[in-house]
Amino acid sequence: MRRGPRIGLGIGITYLVLLAGAVLALAPYLLSLLTSLKQPVQLARQATLTWPAPWTGENYANVLGGQYTLLPALVVTVQVVLVLLVGQLVCSVLAAYAFARLEFPGKRLLFGGYLATMMVPQVVTIVPLYVMFAQAGLRNTFWGIVLPTLFGSPFAVYLLREHFRGVPQDLEDAAKLDGCGTLRILRHVVVPLSRPVLATLAVITVVSQWNNFLWPLIITTGPTWQTLTVATANLQSQYNGNWTLVTAATTLAMAPLVALFLLVNRRITESIAVTGFR
Amino acid sequence: MLALAPRAWHVDDVRTTRRRRETLTGFTLLAPSLVGTVVFLLVPVAVALWLSFQRWDLVSPARWAGLANYAAVLTDAGIRHSFAVTILFTLLVIPTQTVLGLGVAVLLARRLPGSGFFRVVYVVPWICAPLVVGLVWRWMFDPSTGALNAIVGTRVEWLSSHTLALPAVAFVTVWTQVGYVALFFLAGLAGIPPQLSDAARVDGAGPWRVFRSITLPLLRPTTSFVLITGVISSFQVFDTVYAMTEGGPGGATSVVAYEIYSEAFTALRMGRAAAIAVVLLVILVALTLLQRWWFGRRTTYEVSA
Amino acid sequence: MERLSRRALIGLGAGGLLAGCSIAEDPASDSSSGGTVVTVRLWDDTVQRAYEKSFAAFREQNPDIDPRIEMVPWASYWDKLPADVAGGTLPDILWVNSSNFGVYVDSGTFLNISEELPDSIGGWQQTVVEQYTRDGSLWGVPQLSDAIALFVNDDLVGDTDVSNLVWGGADDTFLPVAQALTNRSGARTQYGFNAGYDLQAIFFNFVGSNGGTWQGDAASGDDTYTFGDDQKSVAAMQYVVDLINRDQVSPSAADTNDNGDFSRDQFTQGNMALFQSGTYNLKNVADSAGFGWSIAPALTGPVGRVLVTNGIIAVGNAKTAHKDATLKVLEWLGSAEGAGYIGAEGAAFPAVTEAQQSYLDYWQGEGIDVQPFLDAAAATDVMPAPHGARAQTGQQAADEILKEVFLGRIPVADGMKQAQDAANAAIQE
Secondary structure (H helix, E strand, O other): OOOOOOOOOOHHHHHHHHHHHHHHHHHHHHHHHHHHOOOHHHHHHOOOOOOOOOOOOHHHHHHHHOOOOOHHHHHHHHHHHHHHHHHHHHHHHHHHHHHHHOOOOOHHHHHHHHHHHOOOOHHHHHHHHHHHHHHOOOOOOHHHHHHHHHOOOHHHHHHHHHHHHOOOHHHHHHHHHOOOOHHHHHHHHHHHHOHHHHHHHHHHHHHHHHOOOHHHHHHOOOOOOOOHHHHHHHHHHHOOOOHHHHHHHHHHHHHHHHHHHHHOHHHHHHHHHHHOOO | OOOOHHHHHHHHHHHHHHHHHHHHHHHHHHHHHHHHHHHHHHHHHHHHHHHOOEEOOOOOOOEEOOOHHHHHHHHOHHHHHHHHHHHHHHHHHHHHHHHHHHHHHHHHHOOOOOHHHHHHHHHHHHHOOHHHHHHHHHHHOOOOOOHHHHHHOOOOOHHHOOOOHHHHHHHHHHHHHHHHHHHHHHHHHHOOOHHHHHHHHHOOOOHHHHHHHHHHHHOHHHHHHHHHHHHHHHOOOOHHHHHHOOOOOOOOOOOHHHHHHHHHHOOOOHHHHHHHHHHHHHHHHHHHHHHHHHHHOOOOOOOOO | OOOOOHHHHHHHHHHHHOOOOOOOOOOOOOOOOOOEEEEEEEOOHHHHHHHHHHHHHHHHHOOOEEEEEEEOOHHHHHHHHHHHHHHOOOOOEEEEOHHHOHHHHHOOOEOOHHHHOHHHHHHEOHHHHHHOEEOOEEOOEEEEEEOEEEEEEHHHHOOOOOOOOEOOOOOOOHHHHHHHOOEOOOOOOEEOOOOOOOHHHHHHHHHHHOOOOOEOOOOOOOOOEOOOOOHHHHHHHHHHHHHHHOOOOOOOHHHHOOOOOHHHHHHHOOOEOEEEEEHHHHHHHHHHOOOOEEEEOOOEOOOOOOEEOEEEEEEEEOOOOOHHHHHHHHHHHOOHHHHHHHHHOOOOOEOEHHHHHHHHHHHHHHOOOOHHHHHHHHOOOEEOOOOOOOHHHHHHHHHHHHHHHHOOOOOHHHHHHHHHHHHHHHHHO
16 A cells, blocks of 8 residues: 655644645635625624624625626636637647657757747737737737637647657557548547547646636726636726625636536546646 | 669659658648747747837837837836845745645645545645635735634734735735645655665665655656746736735735736836846746756656666 | 547537627627617716616617617726727727826817817806816716715714814814724724725815815916925825824725725725715615715815815717717717706716706605705815826826825825825826
8 A cells, every 4th residue: 555755744643734724725715605695784794704694695696697797707708718628629639640640841840849939928928919919900809818829739739749659559550551541540549549638638728718817808808708707806896895795706706617626626636747737 | 774763763752742741731730739839929929029129008109119128127116126026926935835735745645535535625726716816815814804814813904014915925826836736746756666765764764864865856857847837837926916916015016927917008018018028038938947957967767666 | 528529529619609709798799779889988886877777768769879888897997098098999988087087188089079069068067167178178078076075874973963073273073073983892893984095085175174285276287296295285194194093083094095995885884983975975875874874064174174076077089980979979968868867866966957956856855965065066165186187197106105104104294295206207207
């Protein structure tokens, strides 16, 4: 039985420390959930750490149907994430297969270029991208949000290439002998064998695009195209200090991803460890 | 001679055609991703470089500014301060999250019953959007109705204090990252064959000695990865700052990414923002290469048991 | 999650095809009713409800024009403005205040109302018309006129007479009352007053009531900031800061500096006895307060009761694609009928003089005597609102330093001098 490095801590202390950490990790969410179920007057009049008396869903009703309802933003975010998921997976798979299995002039140089661009941080590209998109008239449009990351990322290409190179060549050769073209080989041989990695990449894309804030913040204006993160930020700035309402909004904004996470948590934790992606 | 030549020429011809077809296929497959990378990653870097030499507010025509923006980066108190804040922030966050992440990983690696549950719980802070997490903590830190002051018992004005605001933001960042870092260390620990530590223990080494002399050195690839990616992302922190303090109070939490945002989208000084971004890029590339070099010379990848 | 089946792929594709369709009502897209869409941007959600009713009536009379409201939170309203002007994404009509007015007039961003709607000008409140006249022309349609008075929590105040509180000097009747009304011994503090970094409701009125100045004379075009050199202004600010930090009758600046609604929320939740604010909060208080309350005149200072009056105008975008439709909506907003909706539900005090009666009637019906607001609006001795081409930039530069003064980190006199210099430097650029 693997026990890991022993550092002389008893089992009891281990559990104690882990439990303390777990409490610290969950407390803010639970406390804010509690606040969101209170009436504003209760938070203003009574001490913070009291149970809601009475319990109320009015804050959630306001967030879902009020002035600054989060529902349109939720829909926009789902649309953005779906489109980016398809785009990123398709483009990255194609490119990674080209790098993994095909020979063409400049391949090594191009791949090196891909690796180099992984070092370019997002904050550096947002200002020029904004200028480019503003000049192209793509401000405050759906495609303005989606285009910069639609065509895959160097990281995804790198990851998939590593994986494709590990796929046994015989299967592809057999398919080639049967007369399959490259695309058919991809579709029927390589991709089915790569489902774990693809699922991992899908999860990474969904999580990082769902949580994206800076780019949607600057490229959108107004309620039409704001994503969930931007809508939540706007709600907080409008109702600054109305914490029962704001905590309801943050709980709603987090709920979809937390639900997704609980469903596929093993996939996510494996993916983080294996791929090292943020 | 003439009778043989046509056959040899035919074989070569097939090979060239196949190679040409493969090249064509290769570039076709590569095209979308390549277009995306060039247009949305490389071109912006070039545009940023060009922008950094202009003075432009998007309304009036762009004017050549020479090195004025870079001079501003060196001399403007606000910009210099933002770099200082960012460095201080990184120094607060990276060691803390690395050490704590390692500690949690070590505890989780013992595979005690319930470890799976703890693993899930520790990653939950990382899953949620940094912006939303920042807003939740903004409430927690609220002086009047926040939970933190209620727990601590006294009224502390966390986010409006010059001395406490940045540590508060750093704390929130560490809080989100510990579980995530722990997962990497877990994977790294799993890759260490237990025979090594068992052998050392048989030789009489205490648990701390084993940890220090065997586990830690073998964790270097993971540690280097965690440190490199950690520093790069900590230099780019934006969402948490936006949510919690908006760069305040009085610029105490105005990190570089926030400064770029302010310069570009509040003050509409595109050229200056681009100059700061270019300087940041240079710093980050240098840091990455430095760390890779430093760790590259000291890392043992092969573990032959 | 393991099998990316064909069905899932089709589902994803379908989802992708739906891309580009937003379910949020796009203010700028073609109207489903077929008319020209005119976008109207504002920050006040109480008035927004009134506008919706007003626009419903407008649509009946003008079926070919569809005004649509776009709400932007106050906190980011002014930050977005330069970017929108630069990117050409300004709405057709938007609200502006005097701090964010001059520079846009100078760059030709707004429609010239003196030229476009000359006949309507007579129906608007003269103070607001003057406030927004620049280079001889009026550049927007007056919508709101804000006045300042004192909201009183009758349950907390009880019998104490708060109708003529005087601050400052030897005969200070205000401070003892505020201190008596402050109670720090419960789960939550009960505050006596809402001193804080609030330009319109608090410190401009204190400065004016002490005979101090903030800037040079607007009429002669002098926008230089003078508050740091003016001893009376400094003394007035010192009084306000002392209320917060020394006498502690008001919430800490840490709560109020960056949250303009904190004191209002404290008042409506019953945690504050006296709340000095404007007509813009009247509807809000009426809707939320669960206790008996009334309105008293604002505090009087050593020199008198010199309060700031402020107007809000709706400007037309000079680069609008539908100028005629925009002007029609603007004309409606400036008419007694169109603006009547603002007053009819007590949302705000209209700047259209004929519509003001509906406001009075509404509050009379609610049993609230709004006379102190009317008196303040009609006063002749007033503290001028911030003015100048780059008033927002200047004030923001001063805000940064003055907020630190309110937090008690910089002494008042030094801080005001520094803030004055910063503001003057900022408007030079």
